[in-house]
Amino acid sequence: MAVPLRRCLVQPADVARVIDRIAHEILEKSxxxxxxxxxxxxxxxxPLARRLxxxxxxxxxxxxxxxxxxxxxxxxxxxxxxxxxxxPTTEPPGGIDGKLVVLVDDVLFSGxxxxxxxxxxxxxxxxxxVQLAVLVDRGHRELPIRADYVGKNIPTSRTENVAxxxxxxxxxxxxxxxxxxxxxxx
Amino acid sequence: xxxxxxxxxxDHDTAVHVLxxxxxxxxxxxxxxxxxxxxxxxxxxxLFFEDSTRTRISFEAAAKRLSADVINFSAKGSSVSKGESxxxxxxxxxxxxxxxxxxxxxxxxxxxxxANSGWIGGHVVNAGDGTxxxxxxxxxxxxxxxxxxxxxxxxxxxxxxxxxxxxxxxxVARSNVxxxxxxxxxVTLVAPPTLLPVGVExxxxxxxxxxDETLPGSDVVMMLRVQSExxxxxxxxxxxxxxxxxxxxxxxxxxLPEHTIVMHPGxxxxxxxxxxxxxxxxxxxxxxxxxxGVSVRMAVLYLLLGGADIGAPAPAEAIGEPVPAGVA
Numbered sequence: 001m002a003v004p005l006r007r008c009l010v011q012p013a014d015v016a017r018v019i020d021r022i023a024h025e026i027l028e029k030s031x032x033x034x035x036x037x038x039x040x041x042x043x044x045x046x047p048l049a050r051r052l053x054x055x056x057x058x059x060x061x062x063x064x065x066x067x068x069x070x071x072x073x074x075x076x077x078x079x080x081x082x083x084x085x086x087x088p089t090t091e092p093p094g095g096i097d098g099k100l101v102v103l104v105d106d107v108l109f110s111g112x113x114x115x116x117x118x119x120x121x122x123x124x125x126x127x128x129x130v131q132l133a134v135l136v137d138r139g140h141r142e143l144p145i146r147a148d149y150v151g152k153n154i155p156t157s158r159t160e161n162v163a164x165x166x167x168x169x170x171x172x173x174x175x176x177x178x179x180x181x182x183x184x185x186x
Numbered sequence: 187x188x189x190x191x192x193x194x195x196x197d198h199d200t201a202v203h204v205l206x207x208x209x210x211x212x213x214x215x216x217x218x219x220x221x222x223x224x225x226x227x228x229x230x231x232x233l234f235f236e237d238s239t240r241t242r243i244s245f246e247a248a249a250k251r252l253s254a255d256v257i258n259f260s261a262k263g264s265s266v267s268k269g270e271s272x273x274x275x276x277x278x279x280x281x282x283x284x285x286x287x288x289x290x291x292x293x294x295x296x297x298x299x300x301a302n303s304g305w306i307g308g309h310v311v312n313a314g315d316g317t318x319x320x321x322x323x324x325x326x327x328x329x330x331x332x333x334x335x336x337x338x339x340x341x342x343x344x345x346x347x348x349x350x351x352x353x354x355x356x357x358v359a360r361s362n363v364x365x366x367x368x369x370x371x372x373v374t375l376v377a378p379p380t381l382l383p384v385g386v387e388x389x390x391x392x393x394x395x396x397x398d399e400t401l402p403g404s405d406v407v408m409m410l411r412v413q414s415e416x417x418x419x420x421x422x423x424x425x426x427x428x429x430x431x432x433x434x435x436x437x438x439x440x441x442l443p444e445h446t447i448v449m450h451p452g453x454x455x456x457x458x459x460x461x462x463x464x465x466x467x468x469x470x471x472x473x474x475x476x477x478x479g480v481s482v483r484m485a486v487l488y489l490l491l492g493g494a495d496i497g498a499p500a501p502a503e504a505i506g507e508p509v510p511a512g513v514a
Binding site for chain 1: 203206207210211213217218219221222223224252488489492493494
């Protein structure tokens with residue numbers, strides 16, 4: 001594979017602002033987030049969900065139950081490559097039955113991860129409604145899925161790769177665009 | 187990894203990875219819907235030439251929770267009683283299209299033969315072969331120890347494990363010694379001299395003939411079943427004498443440190459190697475081991491069958507290691 005060209009699209013301070021805005025939007029749309037539960041999709045959706053919950057607590061003093069949902073076992077491309085390692089699934093305190101569940105992920109791309117998450121969700125319980133929050137929407141949907149809260153719309157080509165870095169996982173908050181001249185996108 | 191034939195095939199990181207995967211999958215048991223779509227369309231055959239309750243049901247439950255199709259085969263009531271060979275039975279299964287064969291056989295090495303003979307193309311999991319190995323039992327034992335004494339994370343470095351009883355006929359003991367030493371535990375085998383196998387001094391463990399001396403320094407005591415059905419000679423004078431010297435009763439339980447757990451792979455001879463009140467005590471993990479068995483077997487099936495089909499055997503590829511990108 002050729003050496004990718006890299007470009008930083010979102011700086012650390014902007015990542016924080018974007019998260020603040022999404023937190024405000026969720027509060028606004030759900031009239032104070034009284035029955036909201038946040039469910040992050042590992043790896044980077046999980047810390048994102050925790051940060052959103054922390055910001056919502058700071059803005060309105062609401063304690064939003066937060067969990068993580070590993071979707072590996074529900075993927076439709078398991079047979080396409082080697083076995084993937086599993087990530088933790090933790091149900092938000094109080095469960096998800098009757099809640100407005102907001103799924104949180106870093107990048108929305110084909111929509112297949114979200115489809116798998118919806119399947120996984122159905123076996124945890126029955127939410128009142130499900131919404132989707134993503135830090136980056138890079139387009140190229142392969143399924144009829146859209147996000148309710150979008151941090152940044154980043155139009156990309158399929159040969160490019162959007163890499164979200166979060167301080168909890170990578171030590172720094174950034175979004176990079178890698179242009180790969182050869183090989184497939186992640 | 188293509189097959190799971192021996193606990194000795196697992197290196198440290200792979201073994202920890204299996205346990206971590208099992209820890210994740212164990213959470214499924216707490217859910218209202220205990221089902222995952224992961225192995226949909228895969229066929230798993232339970233090929234059991236020897237009697238079993240726990241292991242067969244455990245593998246069946248594990249495969250079904252992952253949505254695989256399960257075919258149960260037991261030698262009793264099959265063409266094996268008409269004299270069909272292992273080879274012909276295997277080729278029949280292959281012709282029906284099976285992705286994995288879980289095999290238990292009274293002959294040591296039968297799973298190895300099945301995996302390396304070219305008779306079948308699928309994955310082979312050893313579910314107990316003769317007096318040789320029972321790797322998934324060792325994995326579930328390690329999983330239980332890790333959960334109880336290490337908070338469910340990491341390896342078993344420094345854990346003092348004592349295995350007591352019929353080591354000679356025990357595939358559980360052999361697999362446990364291999365796996366536990368890989369995970370960093372210090373294993374001691376306690377048995378009468380007649381029930382220790384030839385060459386045990388080359389195993390990665392210590393041995394002792396004296397149970398009472400070993401118990402105070404144990405974090406885990408695992409009692410092994412006296413396998414009368416495999417005994418073709420007299421290995422100890424009377425069952426009463428065996429029980430007196432090597433059985434775990436209430437008095438011996440008092441010699442154990444406060445935190446020590448008591449394990450038994452089952453089936454138990456109550457009153458022989460373990461007293462009934464010890465088996466039912468709060469320190470006993472015997473029922474928990476059965477529950478954990480399902481999680482561990484789900485992990486093994488997922489790691490063997492969950493990814494892309496590997497056409498040719500690829501021994502270099504570690505379990506769970508992602509294949510390099512290129513097919514996203």
